Amino acid sequence: MFKGLGAMGDMAKMMKSAQEMQSKMAEMQEELHSISVVGESGAGLVKATATAKGELTGLDIDPSIFHPDEKEVAEDLILAAIKDAQAKAQERSKSETRRLLESMGLPADMDLPI
Template sequence: MLKGLGALGGLGDMAKMMKAATEMQTKITELQAELARTVVMGEAGAGLVKARATAKGEVTGLDIDPSILVASEKEVVEDLILAAIHDAQAKAKTRTDEEMARLAESMGVPPGVKLPF
């Protein structure tokens, strides 16, 4: 008889794995698009400087309270701007990590396994 017939069953498993991989890639692509539209806010100086960024970490805007725009405070303002940007980027990373973990869990990926991003 045909010894290789049992091996053909493995092709069905491979097809299932390929379908699952394609579905996962589609969901990751959709999540990436959603993260690009999601806005997070970072701030510094008790809200005197705010930075907007996408959840993917792209800074899209700044809001600076005019009261700190004094020439003698230039370095302080620069530091606050950087701090607000870093805060926004940290929040973006946290949001992305949370969303990717949620997606992985919904797809049955074991905890701790990072999805490609």
Template sequence: MFKGLGQFGDMAKMMKQAQEMQGRVTEVQERLEEMEVTGESGAGLVKATCTAKGKLTGLDIDPSIFNPDEKEVVEDLILAAIKDAQSRAKETSKEEMEKVTSELGLPPGMNLPF
């Protein structure tokens, strides 16, 4: 189709690849909104769930930790679980984007979206 167009054919090919890449990135970002990861602390006494994009969607606290004298401990466990979930979300997001870049033949470590 682009034969005989020289550099214009190459440019059209690159534009098509860029559009494909943009579509793939959009698909992955939509999937990341639906994927859930769970972080925990206190050997599972506190669990935080968030999307792979890092949006907190749930918190599960074992009732055994509700002791008024240990309020600060509970707060620390909650924060630790949330941070763990967000860390896992970031890692999941990174892994999913790396799959896209490798499928498109882009060099490792290329951050998408640009």
């Protein structure tokens, strides 16, 4: 298709590759909204669910942690579960990005603005 165009043909191929990568990155960003991760604390007494984009979507709290004299413990467990879910979301996002980059023949550790 680009034979005989020399450098212009190479530039056209590069532009096509960049557009393909941009399209695949947009697809991946949409997929990250549908991937769920679960963070836990207190041996599963508190569970926080988030999308791989880090948006908190659910919180499951075992009622046994609700004692008036242990309010701070309950708060700490809730925060810990949320932080765990966010960390897992970030790692899942990185994992999905690495998978995409590798599928396109690019270095898996390439730093992209996501």
